[in-house]
Amino acid sequence: MIQELVFLVISLFVIAGAAGVVFAQRLFHAVLSLALCLLSVAAVYITLGAEFLAVIQVLVYAGGVVVLFLFAVMLTRSDLQLRREPLESFAPVSAVLFGVLVLFYIARTGFVPQGERALAPGDVASVGQVIFSPKAYALPFELVGILLLAAMVGAIYLARRDERW
Amino acid sequence: MLAELLPEILLIGAALLLVLLQGFCGRDACAKLSGYISLAACGGALLLVSLHSGAGVERVLIPEIIKLDAFSLFFKLLFLTLSFLVILGSLDAVKRYRMGGEYYTMLLFTTFGMLIASMAVDLAVLYIAVELATISTFALAAFRKDRQGAEAGVKYFVIGALSSALVLFGISLLYGIAGSTSLTAIAEALGSSSGPVASLAVVFLIAGFGYKIAAVPFHMWAPDTYQGAPSTVTAFLAGATKKMAFLALMRIFIVALPGLVESWAMLFAVLAVLTMTVGNLVALVQSNIKRMLAYSSVAQAGYVLVAFAVLSSKADLTLAAGAALLHMFVHAIMKGGAFLAVAAAGSAIAGRDISDFAGLGRRMPVTAFTLSIFLLSLAGIPFFAGFVSKFLILMASVSAGGAYIALGVLLVINSVISLYYYAKVIRVMYFEGGEVHRAEEPVMLVAALVVSAIIVLYVGIFPESAIQLAKSSAASLFTP
Incomplete structure (x- = not known):
């Protein structure tokens, strides 16, 4: 129960970060949202008992990739405002429909992913x-x-x- | 094991040598030297593979990871032949556009990735090998750093990244089902059951690879990329890298997902109908020759998909798979040749519109003649290679009976439609344009064109050995 609750909270952060990347008006904010998303994914790895992967995720993505992005943004045009095309009305609808379809498919089968082998923590x-x-x-x-x-x-x-x- | 991997070692060795070489010599000298080195490496690898292929060997190099069988040898032959022809032709184009030696480095990296992909029987290896080949081609597509090249490169990159993500999602679902990335282990875990998760994986895989083969709902990037990339690169993209996606589809679906054949074959049938028809109809109205050839390439992918759809029937499966293999090989040579001919014409003609080719028959006789051979072969005229492979696909679909015959009929109708736009180019080249002067034809490109034309004619007139090779290569896919 408590595990599921933790997972739900972390997932909300992942989704919020991903949405921030897509919808942020300023490039800088988009990059920060990306960092949030990647760090939350590292947290998901920890709840799954894959500490090593979580450390790698933080080191490589949050540490390396995002910092590189930030440098690139700040060294070039930090005032850059993204111009967004108004979304085609059917694009979000089809995305949501597809997501619901996938959810329905997976929920209906009680799909339990098979891992190759369980690693001991660390x-x-x-x-x-x-x-x-x-x-x-x-x-x-x-x-x-x-x-x-x-x-x-x-x-x-x-x-x-x-x-x- | 190292003896079997000698072609790959040769290629990657040459590629690494070229990377180092760029630092030590001037631009033009470097490009020239790189060209000869990569030509030699590719030729050597081609020789090694063709020596192997006769033996009918099946060697497991690393259990459940890579395997050398007749199927992979067939594709190695295809990839190396095309790389060799493209590198040969590029010796002229690189000089003309003053492209650097990195051009050949990227070509060798791509070819190396494709060769590994042909042997992979593990999803992780297959995915990484496909990625290796694809990532190298991103830079090639944008190699001329002008506006069109940038458009070609960016479109190809974005679509390539999207399709790889879709493929990876599909792979992750299969891994979740089987707990292993090995194709045979996935086949065992799935058995004959077709759970919803597995069908979801099928959808993701078909959508992902559908982008890479430019099947119809996923094809919009192809004309822009093929038009903006240098013609020699386009020859390589249309001829070789696209076939790698077909190879991956065949390996994954036939080896790992035979239990779901009903559902994926039906998807392939729908894609085949759309791809053939839309590709041909849109090709009719193109005025730019590279766009026209791009849409024709889309249509030809539809013909291969017809053979894929037939795999769900009770008929001779090696015939259907063999027909697909033969058409891929033939298409690689004739479409690659056609784009190389466009590259050759580029030395005398500035534009790429079909009307710019007026009088090419007198201006560049060899180029025009070989281009006509490729176009007639693409249309599927008897005594050209394209006829043989299309006929084989038709035979497979007719012998399967039932609704499959409808697919065959549609293939014939589409071939007839396509004749119009192929013949239009030939008419423009020979019967239009006033007085023109002979132009000098680029030697290396002409050599590549003549070799391709000879292959097309040889397979067209003496098809038995090619058909045998394709069928025996396909058969190795069905024996675990």
């Missing part, structure tokens, strides 16, 4: 085992490294001014 060693064992996720892990390199090369190319060669 069990970083077994996370490492899964990521670095060649029989498990070592290959995808290495692939992610190449993916990041490719993204970096592409981003540098696009951001570079050509004349400076």
Whole structure:
């Protein structure tokens, strides 16, 4: 009971943060809402017993990504007001309908997600085992490294001014 | 295991070498050197794969993670052939537009990602490999940093990110059901039951990959991106990366979700009808040749989806899947070739409107002739490769009987419609335009065009071996 209550409160924060990103008038506020959303997701991870993931979430997203966003916003045009197109009337309606449909589907079946294995709280060693064992996720892990390199090369190319060669 | 992965190692090694190389030489020299290195790497990988493919091997490289079977070899052959042709053609285009060596780096990264995706039998690996290939193409689409290029890149990026999110949502639902990302484990966990959550996953996966293959309700990005990207990149996008999404669909749905075949095949049937019809009808009114080819690409994806829909029938499934495979291969070559021909024409013609191509038959005879071959093949004229693969899809749908025949009939009607806009280009090239001077044709692009045209004609005139290869590759998908 108390668990569900905590989860509900945290979920409200997640949703409020996500809504803030979409509806904020100023870019700065949108970024702060994003931080709220990401931190609340970290809280969800803690309630699920995935402390390690929660720490990573705070370090990488709230710590790294959001701070980077804030720097970018403040260094460029902090006074930037977002011009919003008036929402097409059917867009929110279809979004809500789809959400209700998904909820209905999942509630009706009593869907219990299966996890691969339950980790003991703070069990970083077994996370490492899964990521670095060649029989498990070592290959995808290495692939992610190449993916990041490719993204970096592409981003540098696009951001570079050509004349400076 | 390393011996089987040699093509991938060659490609990624060359890509990393190119990344380092950019720091050590001047721009134009670097671009030239990078081009030759990547051409050599791609050629070497192609040779290695084609040596493998005859043996009919099935090797499990890492259990439940990657597997080398006839199906993945077929796609490796497709991807590497197209990458090789595009790199060959790009040697001219890169010089003309003074594009840097990063161009080839991104092409190699994409090809590497596609090769890994062809072997993946685990959703995590498949997703990351697909992402690797897609992210590299974002930069390629915006490679000419002008207004149109930026539009192409931004549209492609936003839609790509959205579709990846949808795919990931679908994958997470499947993981929630099975507790594993392995395709065979998901198939076991699902059995023949079709729970609501599984059907929700199917919807998410089809919507996500639907964007990537530009099936009709999800196609609006394709014409803008194909138009704004450099023509050589468009050849690569339409020819190779789109096929990677088809590959992922086939792997996931046939291996992991055979229990839900009724529901997904019906969705594919609906998509096929929409995609064929809308693609062809909108292509009729296009005046820009790249947009016209983009819509024709949408329509051709619809033909492949017809074969997907037939998979729910009781008929010969390897015939349907093989027909889909063959059409993907043939389409990659002929559509890639057509866009490369547009790139070649770009050396003498500024505009990209169909009317700008007037007199191309006398101005650039080889380019115009090969482009005509690709267009006739796209229309499905006998003795061209496009006829063989379309006929195979038709055969699969007719042999399945019932409502599937209607899909086949619609395919034929659509082919007839499409003939009009393909033939229009040929007419403009040969029968319009006054006195024109011969223009010099870019050598490397012409070489790529001639090779593609030879493949199209060879498969069209001697189809037996290609059909056999496609069917045996498809068969390996059904044997666990």
